[in-house]
Amino acid sequence: MPVLLAALSLEAPERLLVLVQDLTPRRRAEEALRFLSDASRELAEVRAEPEAILVGVAHLAVSAMASWCLVDVLQEDGCFRRVAAAHREPNCEALLREAPRYPPITDATSSLFQALARGESRVYPDFLPEHRALMARGAEQLGLLEQLGARSVMLVPMRSRGRAVGLLTFASCDVGRRYGSEDLEMVEELARRVVAAVDNARLYHEGQDAVRLRDEFLGIASHELKTPLTPLRLRLQMLQRQVEGASRSGEPLPAERFSEALDVALRQVRKLTDLVDNLLDVSRISAGRMKLELEEVDLAALAAELVSRFTPSAAQLGCVLELHAPAPVLGRWDRLRVEQVVTNLLTNALKYGAGRPVAVRVEGAGERARLTVKDQGIGIAEEDLARIFERFERAVSDRHYGGLGLGLYITRQIVEAFGGTVGVTSRPGMGSTFTLELPRGTASVP
Structure with missing residues (x-):
């Protein structure tokens, strides 16, 4: 025990006053401040991956105040997933990796972990057999926990926005190191800082991913917009030269040349319109402003109409379009949106299944x-x-196939707005099958 000795001589020469002060609380306070300061420096690196931050916290803990440390994150299903395990003794790392996995918080028999999920920390100054039984299930896991030799333990939940997101486990194997309320306060403060750092790191990486997606999209969009603009410009320039030449020569320009040039120009305008419409749809979806105008629609008749419309394009690509729709299939849907969904699926099928x-x-x-x-x-x-x-x-690579990568996203959003589902089964080289299912609403069901 660290002490401070002070000797004071009194007026009587044969008397001496000795003062003894226990320095343990002061030393603990200094260690706590130093530990939190070191942790704050480690946590300040927002560019680190969130799980890398948690691993760093575990190693920092064993360098300062624990014999071993575990970090678990709480998943959506209520189960814990271990992301970090650090031991002060390198030769014990393998044993620590086998440490018992904690039961899910949904387990009604696990009162300890239900309490931790509510944000209630636990400190065991003396880690007794009955405490070990709360943390391990079965004789094998209990034996592993006993081998780790913990004498004092703290369990501190990590909470974000009012709910548990993980758990920090600190254990001391030293005879003279018993955790108390001051240690618990320090680790709870650490847990708050860890959660803030992980949230900041996650937001940073999400922002980076958003920037990357934006840049990729702008590159693809600029390429896709230029693709119809280039032939449109060339065709109009050629038509302009022909008109000027005909004007100088006094000869009329043949109607078939006009018609051919205008057909090409209109096709490219339609492509541009489709691209812009897709971008507007994404904007509406993101803003929650996509409206559905419901009416009774025969899905079989709509599919037959679209197959007929796509047949000339399919023939140019060497595809045969087959339709099996023997009976009307009625439902209450937005006709234009359902047509958009089926059009997207047919367009993809012809693009990637040409021939x-x-x-x-x-x-x-x-x-x-x-x-x-x-x-x-x-x-x-x-x-x-x-x-x-x-x-x-x-x-697929955009070098070989055009498109903004928005068609299937818009398709799924429209289908889900109807309360339906869209999915795909596929194998490389074996084709793809897209399946669309829609609730039929209050329409009559044959």
Whole structure:
């Protein structure tokens, strides 16, 4: 025990007054301030990944005030996931990695962890067998915890916006190191700083990702907008020269030349209009301003109309469009939005399945309507299946296939606004099948 000795001589020479002061509280306070100061410097690095911050906290703890430290994050399903484990003795790291995983907070028999989820910290100055039984399930886990040799333990929840997001476990194996209320206050302050640092780091990285997405999108958008503008400009310049030449020569310009040039120009204008419409849709969706005008629609008839409209384009690409829609499938939907969804699916099928058949099927499934679009094209890798429905995401290189990466994102948003679902099954080289399901609303069900 650190002490301060002071000797004072009294008036009588044979007498001496000795003062003894326990310096442990002062030393603990100094250590706490130093530890929090070091932690603040570590946590100030917002460019670090959130989990890297938690790993750093665990190692800082064992360098200053713990024999070992665990950091767990709380997942949406109520289960803990361990992200860091640090031990003061390197040869004990392997044993610590096997430390018991904590039970989920949804476990009704786990009163300790339910309390931790409510934000209630626990400190055990003397870590007794009954305390170990609360933290471990079964003889094997209890044995592992006993091998770690903790004599004093603190369990401190990390909370963000009023709810638990993780748990810090500090353990001391030293005989002379018993945690108390002052240690608990310090670690609770540390937990608050850790949560703030992790939130800041997460926001920083989300901001960086947003900037990266924006830059990628601007690059793709500028390329896509230039693609129809270039032939439009060239065709109009050529038409201008022909008109000027005809004016100088006094000969009339043949009507077929006018018609051909205008057809090309109108096609490019339509492409530009579609691109701008997609951008406006994304803006409406982001602002929550996408409105649906519901009316009774026959999905089978709408699909037949669109297949007929796409047949000439499919023929140019060497595709045969097949439709199986033997009976009307009625529902209350926004006709223009459903048409937009089916158009997006057909456009993708023809783009990525050029030269091979594309099959469209429409059928009723009780209170829901189902439409599938199946191609036999290049397919999609499994790891890309989920992200293709996100903004600006594409499963292929934009060098080979054009587009903004917005079509499937807009499709999913429209379908979900109807209360429906859209999904895909695919394998590389084996084609893709997109399945659209919509609730039929109050329309009559045949």
